Amino acid sequence: MTLTDADRAYRVACANPLAQGRQVLIYAAETPRGLNAFQRFTRGNAAAHGPESNLDYLVVDGAGKIRLSGVFRDRCRVGQ
Numbered sequence: 001m002t003l004t005d006a007d008r009a010y011r012v013a014c015a016n017p018l019a020q021g022r023q024v025l026i027y028a029a030e031t032p033r034g035l036n037a038f039q040r041f042t043r044g045n046a047a048a049h050g051p052e053s054n055l056d057y058l059v060v061d062g063a064g065k066i067r068l069s070g071v072f073r074d075r076c077r078v079g080q
Helices: 032-041
Strands: 009-015 023-029 057-060 066-070
Touching: 009 032, 023 032, 032 057
Parallel strands: none
Antiparallel strands: 009 023, 009 057, 057 066
């Protein structure tokens, strides 16, 4: 799948290469508007905003539609 939307965005949770046994959560987007697509996956708490989704990866197109999502099965590879 190839997305060319200017406002596409990605969310990935994967193993932290600098801290064995820990995870890192990465949000990325081509534009600030794209990053805004993840607001619906956050909920406020006393300490900070945290993800509500329990998926390892999400790919959101420029219209805010989830185009790909899932849980990593092995070695943090999408579709494996």
